[in-house]
Each structure stands twice: as C-alpha cells, then as structure tokens.
Amino acid sequence: MPPRKKRTLEESEAEGKVGADTGESEVSTPVAVSSINGDGPKYPPGKHPRGENKLPNVDYETPIDADLELYKDEWTIPKFNLFISFILDNLVETYKSMFKDFIKLPSRKFHPQYYYKIQKPISINEIKSRDYEVPKGSHIFLLDVELLTKNCASYNEADTLIVKNSMQIVNYIRYEVLKAKNIxxxxxxxxxxxxxxxxxxxxxxxxxxxxxxxxxxxxxxxxxxxxxxxxxxxxxxxxxxxxxxxxxxxxxxxxxxxxxxxxxxxxxxxxxxxxxxxxxxxxxxxxxxxxxxxxxxxxxxxxxxxxxxxxxxxxxxxxxxxxxxxxxxxxxxxxxxxxxxx
The missing domain is CATH 1.20.920.10 (Bromodomain-like)
Structure with missing residues (x-):
C-alpha cells in the first residue's frame, strides 16, 4: 500500500486517528487509537460494558441511514421469512467468530445488568423467530437487524471488537437483502x-x-x-x-x-x-x-x-x-x- 497523505479536519487533528493527507510532502502512517494501549491484541474479543455512567440512548424507530435504497424503495421478497432464515444461517456459518456473540441473547445469569440497561434485547435467533410477512415487514426487519448494532454500541465501549463486529453483521445482512431486492x-x-x-x-x-x-x-x-x-x-x-x-x-x-x-x-x-x-x-x-x-x-x-x-x-x-x-x-x-x- 503506498503511503497515505495525512488529511485532517480543521476542528480535529488528533494523533491516533486513521486519515489521509492534503500536503504535498507530509506523509504519515495511519494508527488506530487502540494501538497505543499496551501489548497483545488491539481488539480483544468479548463484551466490554461501559462504566456506570448513563448509556447512550437507543433510537428504535429511526434507521441508521434513512437514505439507503432499502429504506427509500418499496420492495418485497417472496417467502420472506424463509429467505431471512436462509441468509442468517448461511452468514452465521460463514462468519462464525463474528456472529457468535449475537446468535443468542446474553445470559441472564452471567449478564443480569444487560437487561436493566437494554430495553429491547434482540439476537439472530429472535429475528429468525419473528414473522415479517406482514405490512411494512421489510422495514420492521431492517430496524430489527440494526438493533443488533444499536444495542451493542449502547452497552459496550465504543472502540471495541464486539461493536465493530456488530456493524459488519448489519452490513452483511443488508448486502444479502440488497441482492435479493434487485434480482x-x-x-x-x-x-x-x-x-x-x-x-x-x-x-x-x-x-x-x-x-x-x-x-x-x-x-x-x-x-x-x-x-x-x-x-x-x-x-x-x-x-x-x-x-x-x-x-x-x-x-x-x-x-x-x-x-x-x-x-x-x-x-x-x-x-x-x-x-x-x-x-x-x-x-x-x-x-x-x-x-x-x-x-x-x-x-x-x-x-x-x-x-x-x-x-x-x-x-x-x-x-x-x-x-x-x-x-x-x-x-x-x-x-x-x-x-x-x-
């Protein structure tokens, strides 16, 4: 990969951000924030609950990006519930390490605090069990999928592997739906x-x-x-x-x-x-x-x-x-x- 020129925002030129460059001669290597914190894996697996401070609010009704064609267009997929189960099973099998924390709801025995902090828990299994062959079912499904990452980002520290995994999970599910919608x-x-x-x-x-x-x-x-x-x-x-x-x-x-x-x-x-x-x-x-x-x-x-x-x-x-x-x-x-x- 050729050196990337360091381009910074006027309001933020913080060390440790990954960026590109506008200068003619100044060159820097991108560095992740977490890479400055000791040895070992930069992003250890597992849950990383936030401290005792109030958790960020979760918006259950608003899409993460309402401009996506999946939200802007009206669409249906035949046998939608069966389709959902098929793509989720396939993705879980293909990306086991990424999906493993999201297949089932957190254990009430080992993570009781989760259920005090998260109002609407959801998992892959919950999504598979629901009926989306209803009016506006596609919209409801997309919001449920996004809730995987919204809940995760609210409960866990922001710059953690589990949060970044949740973001990719949502993206990968969207890709499968996008292909089917536009077949x-x-x-x-x-x-x-x-x-x-x-x-x-x-x-x-x-x-x-x-x-x-x-x-x-x-x-x-x-x-x-x-x-x-x-x-x-x-x-x-x-x-x-x-x-x-x-x-x-x-x-x-x-x-x-x-x-x-x-x-x-x-x-x-x-x-x-x-x-x-x-x-x-x-x-x-x-x-x-x-x-x-x-x-x-x-x-x-x-x-x-x-x-x-x-x-x-x-x-x-x-x-x-x-x-x-x-x-x-x-x-x-x-x-x-x-x-x-x-």
Missing part, C-alpha cells in the same frame, strides 16, 4: 455491460470533491477539483503498518482489486461488484472514527457511488437495452429460486 436487474456481466460499468468505476476512482458535490446536488464554489479523494482506498491496508485492521475487518477489499476483477471477468453479475464497492467504504466506516477525514471521505464516496448506480448507470443501461444496443440477461436459475419455483 430483476442483477444482470449478467456481459462484455457490453462490463465496459459500461468499468466507466463508472473509473469515474469514481478519478472523482474530486467538486465532481461528487455536483453529482449529489451540492454546488460549492470552493470545492476542490484537483485531488482524487479515492486514493486511500485504491490498495489494501498494509498488514505490517496496520495489523489491527485485520483483527477487525472480515472482508478486506480495495478499489484496484475491484477494477482488476471486473476487467478480467471475475464478477459474474452486477451486484457482485456493487456490494464489493460498498464494502470498500463501509469497511472504512467500521474501522475509523467518525471525526476523521478518511471516515467522511468514505461516507461521501459511498453516497457518490450509490448515486451513480441509481441515477446514471441503471437508467442508461435500460435506455441502451430499449434502443437495442445491448442485451440484458439474468441468471435464470437464481431467478427461479427467488420466485420459489426452482
């Missing part, structure tokens, strides 16, 4: 579709603040139009420089890897790439503190990418199909399974 446009990556998608990947890699502000409808005269803010996300984090990153992040990925995978044909469908792109930036949101510039750049690039896909790529793809310029195909077996007929 009717999860087209096969033929040569024509891949070349069009590659143009948008390059557009993101080359984006400046001004490009992003324009796409998102924020036109600021002082937006920078020279620096490509995707630079810190191009390569994988160096394991020698930041080993604790790999204690936390289950699926590391970088923009250069995604671009190469697309160019050599390793992605079979559109949402294979879309989810990897989202993962790049959401990994950064999991690992970094919200007051760092790399966190804010990741959030900005994520919004930019999602906007490009929703407002540009898919409409252009549909227009090209209607004009007969390209043929859009989907995975027939996957589609039949989605409909419950396969």
């Amino acid at each position: 009717k446009r999860n087209y096969l990556l033929t040569e024509d579709v891949s070349s069009r998608l590659l143009a948008y990947v390059n557009r993101l890699i080359n984006a400046t603040d001004k490009d992003i502000d324009k796409q998102l409808g924020f036109v600021f005269q002082n937006s920078d139009d020279t620096m490509k803010i995707s630079t810190p996300f191009l390569e994988l984090v160096d394991r020698d420089e930041l080993s604790e990153y790999y204690e936390i992040i289950q699926r590391p990925v970088a923009l250069s890897i995604i671009k190469k995978n697309l160019e050599v044909g390793l992605y079979s469908k559109i949402y294979d790439l879309i989810i990897d792109m989202q993962l790049v930036f959401e990994n950064a949101l999991v690992f970094n503190h919200s007051d760092t510039l790399i966190y804010q750049d990741a959030k900005k690039l994520l919004k930019y990418f999602n906007s490009l896909m929703q407002n540009n790529f898919f409409p252009e793809l549909q227009d090209a199909s209607e004009r007969g310029e390209i043929k859009l195909e989907y995975d027939k077996i996957e589609f039949e399974q989605y409909l419950g007929t396969g």
Whole structure:
C-alpha cells in the first residue's frame, strides 16, 4: 500500500486517528487509537460494558441511514421469512467468530445488568423467530437487524471488537437483502455491460470533491477539483503498518482489486461488484472514527457511488437495452429460486 497523505479536519487533528493527507510532502502512517494501549491484541474479543455512567440512548424507530435504497424503495421478497432464515444461517456459518456473540441473547445469569440497561434485547435467533410477512415487514426487519448494532454500541465501549463486529453483521445482512431486492436487474456481466460499468468505476476512482458535490446536488464554489479523494482506498491496508485492521475487518477489499476483477471477468453479475464497492467504504466506516477525514471521505464516496448506480448507470443501461444496443440477461436459475419455483 503506498503511503497515505495525512488529511485532517480543521476542528480535529488528533494523533491516533486513521486519515489521509492534503500536503504535498507530509506523509504519515495511519494508527488506530487502540494501538497505543499496551501489548497483545488491539481488539480483544468479548463484551466490554461501559462504566456506570448513563448509556447512550437507543433510537428504535429511526434507521441508521434513512437514505439507503432499502429504506427509500418499496420492495418485497417472496417467502420472506424463509429467505431471512436462509441468509442468517448461511452468514452465521460463514462468519462464525463474528456472529457468535449475537446468535443468542446474553445470559441472564452471567449478564443480569444487560437487561436493566437494554430495553429491547434482540439476537439472530429472535429475528429468525419473528414473522415479517406482514405490512411494512421489510422495514420492521431492517430496524430489527440494526438493533443488533444499536444495542451493542449502547452497552459496550465504543472502540471495541464486539461493536465493530456488530456493524459488519448489519452490513452483511443488508448486502444479502440488497441482492435479493434487485434480482430483476442483477444482470449478467456481459462484455457490453462490463465496459459500461468499468466507466463508472473509473469515474469514481478519478472523482474530486467538486465532481461528487455536483453529482449529489451540492454546488460549492470552493470545492476542490484537483485531488482524487479515492486514493486511500485504491490498495489494501498494509498488514505490517496496520495489523489491527485485520483483527477487525472480515472482508478486506480495495478499489484496484475491484477494477482488476471486473476487467478480467471475475464478477459474474452486477451486484457482485456493487456490494464489493460498498464494502470498500463501509469497511472504512467500521474501522475509523467518525471525526476523521478518511471516515467522511468514505461516507461521501459511498453516497457518490450509490448515486451513480441509481441515477446514471441503471437508467442508461435500460435506455441502451430499449434502443437495442445491448442485451440484458439474468441468471435464470437464481431467478427461479427467488420466485420459489426452482
């Protein structure tokens, strides 16, 4: 991984934050806050309850990010309860170490204080047992999933492995739902579709603040139009420089890897790439503190990418199909399974 330039917020230039750089010559190695606290694992497993101070409030009704298409769009998935059980079982089996603290509710015998502090406990098993084939069931399901991380972040110290695991769990569940929701446009990556998608990947890699502000409808005269803010996300984090990153992040990925995978044909469908792109930036949101510039750049690039896909790529793809310029195909077996007929 090439050295990352150190870019800091005007209101915060605290040592120990992971960030990027605006200077021409100043270079620094990202350092996690927890890496300064002694030897051994930077992020030990298990619960890390907060002190006796009042816990942060948990908002049970408001999504973590109401701008996500899963909240903004109306959608249904056939046999939704069965689908939920299937994806949760599969994720638990695939990421056992990450999910293990969330499969069942905390023991009342060993963690009685949990039930005094958390008003609405929830676990993977509770979610699997509920009926979401009801009006607004998809919305209720998403809020229940997010409650896994909301409760965890309220009960435990913020910069702990269990909290960061809970954030990734929510992301991974969303990815599975996102693929199912969009199965009717999860087209096969033929040569024509891949070349069009590659143009948008390059557009993101080359984006400046001004490009992003324009796409998102924020036109600021002082937006920078020279620096490509995707630079810190191009390569994988160096394991020698930041080993604790790999204690936390289950699926590391970088923009250069995604671009190469697309160019050599390793992605079979559109949402294979879309989810990897989202993962790049959401990994950064999991690992970094919200007051760092790399966190804010990741959030900005994520919004930019999602906007490009929703407002540009898919409409252009549909227009090209209607004009007969390209043929859009989907995975027939996957589609039949989605409909419950396969």
